[in-house]
Amino acid sequence: xxxxxxxxxxxxxxxxxxxxxxxxxxxxxxxxxxxxxxxxxxxxxxxxxxxxxxxxxxxxxxxxxxxxxxxxxxxxxxxxxxxxxxxxxxxxxxxxxxxxxxxxxxxxxxxxxxxxxxxxxxxxxxxxxxxxxxxxxxxxxxxxxxxxxxxxxxxxxxxxxxxxxxxxxxxxxxxxxxxxxxxxxxxxxxxxxxxxxxxxxxxxxxxxxxxxxxxxxxxxxxxxxxxxxxxxxxxxxxxxxxxxxxxxxxxxxxxxxxxxxxxxxxxxxxxxxxxxxxxxxxxxxxxxxxxxxxxxxxxxxxxxxxxxxxxxxxxxxxxxxxxxxxxxxxxxxxxxxxxxxxxxxxxxxxxxxxxxxxxxxxxxxxxxxxxxxxxxxxxxxxxxxxxxxxxxxxxxxxxxxxxxxxxxxxxxxxxxxxxxxxxxxxxx
Numbered sequence: 001x002x003x004x005x006x007x008x009x010x011x012x013x014x015x016x017x018x019x020x021x022x023x024x025x026x027x028x029x030x031x032x033x034x035x036x037x038x039x040x041x042x043x044x045x046x047x048x049x050x051x052x053x054x055x056x057x058x059x060x061x062x063x064x065x066x067x068x069x070x071x072x073x074x075x076x077x078x079x080x081x082x083x084x085x086x087x088x089x090x091x092x093x094x095x096x097x098x099x100x101x102x103x104x105x106x107x108x109x110x111x112x113x114x115x116x117x118x119x120x121x122x123x124x125x126x127x128x129x130x131x132x133x134x135x136x137x138x139x140x141x142x143x144x145x146x147x148x149x150x151x152x153x154x155x156x157x158x159x160x161x162x163x164x165x166x167x168x169x170x171x172x173x174x175x176x177x178x179x180x181x182x183x184x185x186x187x188x189x190x191x192x193x194x195x196x197x198x199x200x201x202x203x204x205x206x207x208x209x210x211x212x213x214x215x216x217x218x219x220x221x222x223x224x225x226x227x228x229x230x231x232x233x234x235x236x237x238x239x240x241x242x243x244x245x246x247x248x249x250x251x252x253x254x255x256x257x258x259x260x261x262x263x264x265x266x267x268x269x270x271x272x273x274x275x276x277x278x279x280x281x282x283x284x285x286x287x288x289x290x291x292x293x294x295x296x297x298x299x300x301x302x303x304x305x306x307x308x309x310x311x312x313x314x315x316x317x318x319x320x321x322x323x324x325x326x327x328x329x330x331x332x333x334x335x336x337x338x339x340x341x342x343x344x345x346x347x348x349x350x351x352x353x354x355x356x357x358x359x360x361x362x363x364x365x366x367x368x369x370x371x372x373x374x375x376x377x378x379x380x381x382x383x384x385x386x387x388x389x390x391x392x393x394x395x396x397x398x399x400x401x402x403x404x405x406x407x408x409x410x411x412x413x414x415x416x417x418x419x420x421x422x423x424x425x426x427x428x
Contacts, residue, residue: 084315159409
């Protein structure tokens with residue numbers, strides 16, 4: 001009896017051990033399956049994340065690639081601009097932010113029409129509202145006058161209420177004063193006019209001719225625009241139109257250039273705004289005429305104009321147009337006072353016909369000023385609403401290249417001294 005009980009207990013123990021072993025095996029197999037499943041999920045997740053990370057990394061690489069057109073919206077690869085650098089200058093920690101001016105002080109000046117440019121070199125000191133916005137440009141670390149701080153010949157006063165100085169080599173803003181304010185660019189518009197025209201003309205078309213219409217000469221007369229001096233029905237070359245647009249800021253030349261290129265000024269203005277879009281400036285820049293006549297819908301920033309000039313000076317033809325001091329047109333005017341009234345131009349002796357001489361006033365007046373470099377190219381502008389303004393391209397003696405754009409000075413002479421003050425005090 002006792003022997004049978006022992007056998008029963010042994011069998012029960014074996015069954016319990018087998019059951020426990022089976023349970024452990026089941027648990028082990030379950031754990032293994034779960035681990036395998038988790039590893040599979042982890043592997044899938046890792047592959048998904050890796051793919052996302054790879055895609056993101058690839059995208060970042062693409063966006064960081066340096067391409068000729070920078071941030072431009074898209075330039076036709078066949079365009080003359082296709083290989084140019086489209087500057088998009090950025091402010092850095094070293095950018096000098098000059099105090100903004102209180103523009104309310106200028107409203108009466110504009111409203112009363114007292115902003116008219118009555119320039120003389122002797123009158124280049126500040127006056128009226130501009131007294132309150134003048135800034136002294138002191139020596140700054142890294143500038144050309146840092147070694148001689150306080151040298152009065154190298155530090156001047158800035159009057160213009162808008163300004164930007166761009167280092168083209170680093171594509172950075174060296175200094176600025178309200179450079180992203182949307183304002184009227186006045187005749188600086190004509191830099192965009194010739195830049196747009198460059199899509200339609202080249203060295204082979206400069207001798208093509210255009211007949212100046214009475215509508216053009218009447219517009220110039222009616223609006224008292226600066227002009228080359230073309231007469232109605234006169235036949236002029238495209239070269240005259242191109243150089244005449246910039247050197248004397250000729251409205252007659254700009255309008256003729258627009259009609260030669262696109263058939264009408266309206267179509268050409270559309271092309272100008274397309275060019276602005278290509279340059280990535282359409283959020284702040286928009287143009288309604290080729291001359292720069294004031295229109296609330298014609299506007300840009302000083303930064304926009306720096307980009308436009310930065311593109312223009314990269315083109316050999318436009319660089320020559322913007323840097324030429326004097327030019328003699330193929331078009332002529334009747335010089336002799338003794339010519340009888342009513343005499344046709346064909347009947348006037350050739351010796352009494354003289355070419356029209358035009359010049360870039362800004363370049364001629366600034367070239368003899370003391371700088372550690374040269375102003376190579378420039379275009380000025382003026383309407384009451386913008387004050388006197390200018391955009392210039394400067395090459396320092398050390399080879400560095402800069403663009404300065406200023407707006408709202410009280411005279412053309414003061415604008416020259418503002419550019420001098422910027423280049424003397426703030427460039428390397």
